[in-house]
Amino acid sequence: MQLRPVTDAAPLVALLERQWMPLVRLAALLVNDADAAPDIVQDCYEAVWRLQPRVEDADHFAAYLRKAVLNRARSRLRRLRTVRRFLAQHRPDDDEPPADRPVLAAERHRELLTRVDLLPARQREVIILRYYCELSEAETAEAIGVSVGTVKSSAHRALATLRRTMKDFSDDH
Template sequence: MGRPVIRARPPAGPQPGPGGTPLVALLERQWMPLVRLAALLVGDADAAPDVVQDCYEAVWRLQPRVSDPEHFVAYLRKAVLNRSRSRLRRVRTVNRFLAQARPEDPVPPADRALLAAERHRELLDRVDKLPARQREVIVLRYYLELSEAETAETIGVSVGTVKSSAHRAIATLRRTLEEPHDQ
């Protein structure tokens, strides 16, 4: 397939079609298919008409004589493809710039430390309310970071007892922390 013939001068004696000229009629017929193509290429239905409009403006400036409509439609598709690629490159460049401009670690909310301290205090209150063995297991396993075997040896129970006590304690803590505070 060869390239469409596009001449820089206006066609001699344009034949009026439904849109005024053969070029206008062709552009009107191809508008929606090209917009759908652009939407799929750029992934943005709102930007797609702009991409196609840019192509149409470039074609209109040339005022080509449409001698082979099929080749001309192929030319328009290629133009939409190229404009879509350009748009995606610009968007990637902008996103890269914005990513560099954003701080790596956003400033945490001012009350974050206060909320964490409150949550920590609430957790410790709930741990204090656990039965003695469960409380001992939780403190040794998760606060002192002892292994199950070390915890079992320290308390003087089996590893299985440490596992089951830890499981029951964690289940109790989850359940009580999910309850409303006024109980």
């Protein structure tokens, strides 16, 4: 991807339009917040638009956008952890959990997404990119910035955890 000003923005606009929904879904899964996902993608698009790159390799550019969304999602999760730590320090221990906390859905699919969200960050990212976004091991490794072997071992550990916890869920219901 070359970062040179362009006179014809049509290829860039077309690519951004094609990638919008896949990137919003990716962001929603990464941060577990469908309302925040469009904002994350929009922030990435705004940054890209300021650069006005020439779109010569659409696949490479789509990978660049995925990486940008992944990084913005990580930043959002870091900010949320900081806020939660602050609130936990200032909330009496005997308070009830907030009423707006999502109730676990009975459907297996929703339970699976909940369990994926509980995985460590790298395992969660690997599962989402490999199995939801259907990226190859190499593409996933490139997006996260790790080796293919790390992707394989993270996926193996995450799938083992999900199988065990989903079996426990099935036994309970």
